[in-house]
Amino acid sequence: MAKLSSEERAMFPLTDIKSVVKLFTTHLNKNKEPNLAILSIIVGHIENTLTCARGTAGQETSLTSSLPVDYDDCVTGGGGGGGGGLQTDRYSDLDCTLPVVEYESVEALYHRFLAIIKAHVDVTAFGTPKYATRELVKRISDVVWCTLSSSYYKDRAHLQSIYSYMTGAKLDSSGTTLAVVAACQALGYNDVHLALSEDHTWVVFGEKGQHTVEVTWHGKGNEDKRGIPVTDEVYSKSWLYVNGQPVICDRYMEVATIVSNMNPGISATTDSEEVMLLQQALLWSLYDAGHLAKYPMAIDNLGDLEEMMPTKGRQPATKMYEEAITSAVRYYDNQHVYPYTYLGGYCYRNKLYKQALKYWAKAASVIKNYNYSRDDEEIYKEFLEIANELIPHIMRVVSSGISARSILKDPECFAYLIEFYDGICEWEEGSATPVLHIGWAKALFNTISKFDAHVRSHVKMICIDPDSADLSDNGDLQGSAVEKAAAAEARTSQDQNGNMATDCINLTEEDIDPSEVLHRWPLVKLASAKMRGLRDLLLADKLNSQAISLQLTAQSQVTTKKRGGNELESPHPGRSKRTRRE
Structure with a gap:
């Protein structure tokens, strides 16, 4: 797993959308194992600062579908399409200010995350295999589960990042799965990946990703499912498991999950404009690199943002929605x-x-x-x-x-x-x-x-x-x-x-x-x-x-x-x- 290089550390403090996009693109271009925990901490910090703090302070920015047509002052255009490396040059005009993110703060939260996992998981007890085992993944999910606060509403917004885990010991269901995958990555198990349906997450592991395991709950809470495999009997005819046609992520798609799961909501009727613009810029960079091709929900989220805030030079929201359908048909047997x-x-x-x-x-x-x-x-x-x-x-x-x-x-x-x-x-x-x-x-x-x-x-x-x-x-x-x-x-x-x-x-x-x-x-x-x-x-x-x-x-x-x-x-x-x- 890659830590931030000296070049990447020099990009701090992050103060605007341009700097965050530049850091993400540089990190993903340089590493086959982008650091999930660090990237989740960064976007979690920005999201929580702009939504939770702003909501309590009353500094709300109303954002509805009646936004002006162009946001060229914040998001500059570019040709659509996938493939190739991430580009940073056409975001050179992104100057929308964000809460300042200092490297020292990110590093401190990251090391705290590592300390929790390593203090409770002795990999030698599992024979230090090259690939993860069900017992190892179950142990890590137990650690994450047991270190969460026992007194919070788990369906509340803004609990999907490792930043939320480190600052408040709170995670929602999808955040718990991300934390398990990030912890496995931190321990050197690069075969452990996210599996996503339209309303649930679990984990795949093994040399060819052939094994599955539950690590979180769904709905009212099924903690007793942790460690149980997702078998044919479980997913057959089940929308929760999309008939065995989930999105199986690679590391770059897991980064896309971190971005796609960003929540701009300040209240039931108000969203943070800055969070949405950051999410939009990051999704476009991932899209251009081809990392959303097999991710219908992320493509739809990008289309949703484009519908509200069209980017000059980009294809319209309708094309993004159509592309999501094409992805679901082509890669997931039209089960989404x-x-x-x-x-x-x-x-x-x-x-x-x-x-x-x-x-x-x-x-x-x-x-x-x-x-x-x-x-x-x-x-x-x-x-x-x-x-x-x-x-x-x-x-x-x-x-x-x-x-x-x-x-x-x-x-x-x-x-x-x-x-x-x-x-x-x-x-x-x-x-x-x-x-x-x-x-x-x-x-x-x-x-x-x-x-x-x-x-x-x-x-x-x-x-x-x-x-x-x-x-x-x-x-x-x-x-x-x-x-x-x-x-x-x-x-x-x-x-x-x-x-x-x-x-x-x-x-x-x-x-x-x-x-x-x-x-x-x-x-x-x-x-x-x-x-x-x-x-x-x-x-x-x-x-x-x-x-x-x-x-x-x-x-x-x-x-x-x-x-x-x-x-x-x-x-x-x-x-x-x-x-x-x-």
Whole structure:
């Protein structure tokens, strides 16, 4: 593991974004083993000083989506793209001031971190193997766990850095995993790396990273899981473990995790502009070096920042969101949900409502691969908000006034809604706890009732029987032609490697010519038992609210072997902890 060189130490004190980016780029360019602990201490110090201290002092800087378009005074542009070494020259104009970071302070906290680990972990007791063992990683996680304060709220913000660990003995779940990996690195075990799902972290180790081990908790706290491997039985059909398709980090991606996990929040409604600008600059430098290519969430975070604070000369936020989807499809078998909800959220905020419905339907087509469990609270809240708040808002907006271009006249929009609910219903199947309650049913009925029977009848619905290869359709609607067209569309949506390609986004909503409506026959394949049962009700001239509600909220009609043998509990509706700008 590399300590800071004399050249790097000479860059202190760090006083602005330029100096921090220069230090990071220099350190990463020079070292195959960048020092995770030191880099985490540096950004943790800056973040905590600008958020926690400022929040208590009342010196808040409000930052919302109404920021000016250009921030050229703080972030200068450059060409997009990955590959090559980190660049420092185009950040030469970065002069946004930051809290001063002295080298002596960083060094002191780093040595304190080393002292804690080395005082409690005798590597000779584990035979000093070349590669880490499960017992060694478990011991280190025990040390981190036992040296945390026993009296703090573990889900509070700004607890993800080793700075927080050293100054307050506090870490959240992801911070605990980072501390374990950084401690293993400090002890010379360079095979230990982070594994990331969309809401959980664990560790991989071994010569080829073939071993896995839990080192932290999730949700309400599962400390007894520490030391347990993440097996096929654990991750199969589990969103928490993304069906065995997590982001496995190398050291540079772990640095990207440190940066991506920075939290600019001062309060529930106020963010630190300086933290966001620093995070944005560091993510761009990592992106340019190719370290985000296999990291969809980090790409999405960069897109989020670009949406609020566009950088001159950089590609727009939409391209970043699309790139995150491409990464998830190419490297993780399209098992990640958030890339689609990020893009759907962007479309919603920019009143691109048809595209929003499209990407929310794609998100649901991913979640249907899983079985709902108590570990899925965050993604449950995400879908609940989409179904019960965002889509109803869209319906209210497009229902007002008289417009021939309303999405309510577009059968494809109705098809996206049906695909969305079909995915949710399939997610519920095989789970011990229902997902859909009466609130979901009311929202569904109110939404579909906005589409008249003429529009709904132009959606070609076919049912996929899970026990048979046979397909049934909803009448004599030129099924073969529709299915051929759908197959052709599916073929053209694949890239040369056989991966699903993402669709480019039109920046304006498509104008709907009423004369063209009759020529649209979108195809929807219903896979869930509930939506197959709803097909005729959805296509009826007059919708039956009671029948639809009873069918949607009925006990799940398909039961499969439950994963892991855990008891599941009712979901907790509410808003996701992820930052929103609506």
